Amino acid sequence: MKTFYLRELAHARSGDKGDINNVGVIAYEPHYYPLLRQWLTPARVKAHFGGIVKGPVTRYELPKVNALNFVLEGALGGGVTRSLSIDPHGKSYSALILTIPVEVPPDLAQELIERGRRPIDAG
């Protein structure tokens, strides 16, 4: 099994509401979506974000647009308007989620490599 960054499979955008951040993750191709759905569990996303997310992570599925929406509570340093971070909105969290390593089955890995995408262990 080869491992790729999520960035090779999906794109993302994040936004804010108070102390809550949400990250939409969208599969580049419809046939990547089942793998994302299986791999990107709320627990895995929360673990990947380390100490950034103080509260629960909830996942919503949008199969018609091949997307997952993650809602991260307590993720903005107490709220956009009082945060001390240089990214008080968490607009860069979309980049963080794309650094999640994803184990990709051989067929799909081959397809990604043919598209010029490289697995993590290839450097």
Add this chain to the structure above:
Amino acid sequence: MATNAHSGRVLRIGAGASYAGDRVGPATELARHAKLDYLVYETLAERTIALAQLQRLKNPDAGYNELLDDRFYAALPHCRKNGTRVVTSMGAANPVGAAKRTADIIRELKLAPMKVAAVLGDDVLEYCLAYRDELKLMETGRPLASLEGKIVSANAYMGADVMVDALQQGADIVLTGRVGDCSLFLAPMIHEFGWKMDDWNLLGKGQTGADMVECGANVSGGFFADPGYKEVPDLGNLGYPYLEVSADGTIVVTKVAGTGGLINRATCTEQMLYEIHDPANYITPDVVVDFSDVTLDEVGPDRVMIKGGRGKPRPAQLKVSVGILEGWIGEGMITYAGLGCVERAKLAEKVVRERLEIEGVRLQELRVDYIGLNALHGEASLPRQGAPYEVCLRFAGRARDKRDAVKLANEVETLVGKGPASSSIPTKTVREVLAIYSCLVPRDIIRHQVVMTEVA
């Protein structure tokens, strides 16, 4: 080229701005070339209206969008020529002041006759102060009265109905304070197509389209580019989007041909999920929107058709943003470079922490960032190979008392000359914290009012 699957009239609504300081030119471009029926400028982030309220307290004529002059001098001649009406939240904390200034501009540009409406009713500060023991904050679950600091503003998110009222009275320009962002776009749809205010599915479709453009260029290639993965043509000349709305709620999102950026399924999906929690229950003042079954079809170059949005009955309560002065933030930054730069930055951190102790500086919270290493994502950052060539050390601290925030910034400043060797010149800032909290109020306490100015 056929613009929609259904025949009949198509309403064209442009998104000319998505925050207070947004670019001016793209809206003018829309007004000139997009044959718009309506041009919408959404200019209020959560905190903007509270800041505007502070400006108004200092100067009773201020408190509306600071770029109103720039925007209207450039766009109104085209709007007048093309029969485009304007709906905007540029009124901020002073819609009447904004209308007065707009009337002056219309006279000066000789665009009369035009009707300018100021919509009032979002300011619920008195109500919130009267019920401060009962109103619960959505963030903490505790009453409004539990907040420490000075409450300076409370504004309810009004819905499309108040703007529809102004349009029905013949307004060419509608200036509001706090309204739902999407409601600015929904109001023209309701007004033009005669949609019923309880036709939840139609309103849901309208809001799905509105949501697509309420952040302006975020759907047309802004905040999207990632070289090698997501390319955006001519990003420096980004065109802002507009909607083509049919009476049945089918909507196409597109932009002016020849402008930069792009609109495709990927840009639309990113924007649809932006600032959304449960996609089946996106709460707006007018309708609870359900995006679950939305499909996005690329029907032409930079043209995406949105179908499948639905709606459920609107909420009984309206959200209120409460602005409160909570204290001060002091900030200082200094950059080290060359061999051993991270070690020198770490020593500098130690020095500042000791100085804060010695000086007895009282901070509620202190944050130290190593910009270049992990300032954005902390321990979640990918591990790096080797030392960086340079690193920016940043301190930010929140204090009740301004003097403590100033002292923190000064202790960073004095690192040059008194801290470790070889740094940049530090920079520092001290700013007041205007925090925003939210609560819900009953819808029926809002008594909106349309103040119409006829410029003859």
